[in-house]
Amino acid sequence: MKWKEYCRGVRRGVPVGVGYFSVSFGFGAMAVAQGLKWLDATLISATNLTSAGQFAGLTLIIAGAGLWEMILTQLVINSRYALMSLALSQKMGSRIGVLPRLAIAFFNTDEIFALAMAETQPLTVPFLLGLGLTPFLGWTGGTLLGALAGSALPEMVRVALGVMLYGMFIAIVVPPARQEKPVLVAVALALVLSCLFTWVPGLNRVSAGISIVICTVAAAAVCAWLFPIPDEEVEA
Amino acid sequence: MSIYAYIAAMALTTYLIRVLPLTVFRKPIKSRFVRSFLHYVPYACLTAMTFPAILYSTESVISGLGALIVAVVLAFFGKSLLTVSLASCVTVFLLERIISLI
Incomplete structure (x- = not known):
């Protein structure tokens, strides 16, 4: 039962994982183009799992900003996750204990949140953890490959890949702005x-x-x- | 400063924002202003990060502007995230090849 729920979550998360892979490829390529080591770029993705926050964070690292500026920027850019976690918490109900919540919180990105909220059955811990698996692997693996390819690719391809994240941001903003x-x-x-x-x-x-x-x-x-x-x- | 100090600060801040409402503060936000504010944050933030920075992210302002226009038009017609991102990359690549020929 638990295993079945986990697999159901994994399957539900696959499309998001594929999307993350392509976008984070751009992040990895961009990070090494700006002087980061491939391992550090991958570490950022594996520990943060967020596009806008990482992108701003990268800018601040390159600029040599202060740590308090980094913290303040992340607080503002990622403040929306607080609202999502609150809504997710309501939906999860009181059956789910604190320990699984500590793990589930890490995977609460915009897309995983949307999938969890769209669920009509009661949410279970294995399902929620499964949901995060491929997005996490996609995001981290894409960054790793992008970073490795980034140092091998010719300059002109690297420059072109640098606008990938901007393209994604535009794709997120324009449709709701139109409506x-x-x-x-x-x-x-x-x-x-x-x-x-x-x-x-x-x-x-x-x-x-x-x-x-x-x-x-x-x-x-x-x-x-x-x-x-x-x-x-x-x-x- | 060590890059690991930055990464730790980023990761910890982001995680705390996600984990506290799931564990400690589980009450819904009553203030309509705060809920509305948080609703608009992603759009304002992504816009501020994209423009005008995209113009200076490539070798020439022209290719950056081209990528912006292509992305906005495709997104306006509801193309997928991947289509929009890849099209903006291709636009930059092609425009910069053309510029280098001139």
């Missing part, structure tokens, strides 16, 4: 702020991590104030 006006406003605000922090003299001296934090917090706060989400969406 929901409030998301479009959040995107537009963040865009304008980000340009100001890049091009306006004085403002462009603000470090990369802090400017991402300011753009994110300001745009999200203005939109939360202008367009509060309806109560039903809590469970979504």
Whole structure:
């Protein structure tokens, strides 16, 4: 029974694992292109399992930022996981103890969360752990291969692979921005702020991590104030 | 600073954000503002990270801009994540070959 549940979780996670593999290949290639060792790039993916946070983290490592700046940036960029973990916790109910929760929390990415929430049967520990298996392997393995290939590939291919993560971010942002006006406003605000922090003299001296934090917090706060989400969406 | 200090800080912060609501603070967030704020965070954050940084991520601003336009158009028409990412890579590769010929 437990084994069957685990396998069911693994099967459900496979499409996400395949997607992660291709994207993290880009992360690995980019990390070595910026001077990281292949092992360190792989270690980042194996311990973090998050795209946006790692990407920002890489920028900060290259820039030689302070540790507090790293922590603050991760807190803001990954704050959404707190909401997802809360929702997942509600759905899991009180049957599941603390120890399995410590493990399940590690795998709570946007996509795994979406799969877990879409489940109509009661969630079990083996299912949730199985769900995380291929995404974890895909994300870490893709980074490893990308990092190894990155040092072998010609410069022009490496440069091209460097936009892969940006492409993924655009693919995540554009469809909801097209459908929901409030998301479009959040995107537009963040865009304008980000340009100001890049091009306006004085403002462009603000470090990369802090400017991402300011753009994110300001745009999200203005939109939360202008367009509060309806109560039903809590469970979504 | 050692890269392992950075990696540890990143991993620990990210894990704590995920694990605390699953173990210690399990009550739903009542504040509508906070829930709305967290709903908009990913979009604002990904946008701020992508633009204008994508313009400076390649050899020339033109190829970065080309990748951006291709990705936005494909994403607008609902193409998959993989299609959009690969198309932006191919765009950069082709544009830079063309630029190097000029």
